[in-house]
Amino acid sequence: MQLEHLALFMKIAQEKSISKVANASHISQPALSLQMQKLEDALGCRLFERSNRGIQLTDAGMITKRYAAQLMFTYEQFVEELHNLRNHNDTCRVAATQVAANYAIPCTLVKAKEKFPDFTFTLASMPSREVLRQVLGSQADIGFIVGETQESELFCKNVFSDQVVLVAAKDYTVRQSLSVEGLKHHPLVLLDESFSSYRMMADQLKSMGYDLDQFKVSYHLDSTESVKSMVMSGNGLTFLPYMAVKKEIYLQQLKIVDTENFCLRYDVSIVYKQKTENGNFQMAMVKKYFENMVPTTIC
Structure with missing residues (x-):
């Protein structure tokens, strides 16, 4: 083969x-x-x-x-590392959950490039468990996950927090505040279960005695942007991280619907190997830079 x-x-x-x-x-x-x-x-x-x-x-x-x-991904990483070794070119590979990759980390990458101009930075989005797998397998140098990890090989530190909010299109007819019971009367557009925000939302509802089967879930979609597009077109309500919808709220394309007795905050942590491979001092500095700068450079 x-x-x-x-x-x-x-x-x-x-x-x-x-x-x-x-x-x-x-x-x-x-x-x-x-x-x-x-x-x-x-x-x-x-x-x-x-x-x-x-x-x-x-x-x-x-x-x-x-x-x-x-x-194929592993092979491309293998070829890239050999290329970097031959050309003395340092690449910092960042892996992050979709929300962090799309709405938080890009601005930090810009600052990091200014600080370390000889580095090439790459950013890939994936679920938290895949981020951990790639960092542990040396396929990524830095990762950002929802929550924390107890992996002994990895350094892990919370760098920012966010909140999952219920949103609707600006002109969607819904009360300003909804109880969980009231939520049952509206169609829901949700991310699929691979997303941490979906699982946290489902767990929160379960802790309150509710199962998602009790709600009118019209769609399960595999990207934050597709969920937002559906909701902005008036197709129902959705739970999304505030970071993912703050622009649309500012532009008055979406509005927050208060949910009574429902508050869901979560932490995002940076992870990287405790021991920098090949004694790369510059990479160690880059990792420490991300650890310190992400909280102040979120987009």
């Missing part, structure tokens, strides 16, 4: 078309089909099914897609 076969497989899975990928990759369709056949032979299972909707992944194909993405 070759990495280039996996890379082509990922493109086919995305495009759902062998011919499109063949044309874009400047290889013939029969040659690409043969490479995919070799990949299937190496793995011992069928990865694709043809249908009138194009190429569809089998169950084995879905599993392969998930792990191939991880393998």
Whole structure:
């Protein structure tokens, strides 16, 4: 099995078309089909099914897609580190939860670049558990997670706090303050369960004796921006971190709906390895800079 076969497989899975990928990759369709056949032979299972909707992944194909993405990411990190070693170029890789990556950390990156101009900074968003996995696996140098971790290898410190709020479109008809019972009469647009804010909200409701099945959940979406778009179009209410909606509240596109007896605050912590690899003194300084500056440079 070759990495280039996996890379082509990922493109086919995305495009759902062998011919499109063949044309874009400047290889013939029969040659690409043969490479995919070799990949299937190496793995011992069928990865694709043809249908009138194009190429569809089998169950084995879905599993392969998930792990191939991880393998390709690891390979890219491997190549990048070798490149940096050859060219004496330092890269600081930051991994953060989606809300922190989109609404908090970018401004800190700008300040960090001014302070450390020889560094290249990258920022990737992912769930907290994946942030921890990448920092522990040396795929990220600095991470930002919701809550804390007890991992002995990692330094962990709270750097800022935020609050999950209930919001609606500015012209959506709803009382200024709602009880949890009153919330049952409105459609909800929520993030999916991979988000910490969703799980915290569900846990808070459960502690009050409520289950989400009791509410009119119309949508589960996989990005904060898509949830905001839905709600701003008048499709219901949502619970989101204040940091993610403060701009829209300022622009009067969204409004906060007070929730009686419902207050949900959470902490975001910086994590990084206690011991800097390869004795990189500059990287240690960058980590300490983020630790000290994030609270004062949040966007």
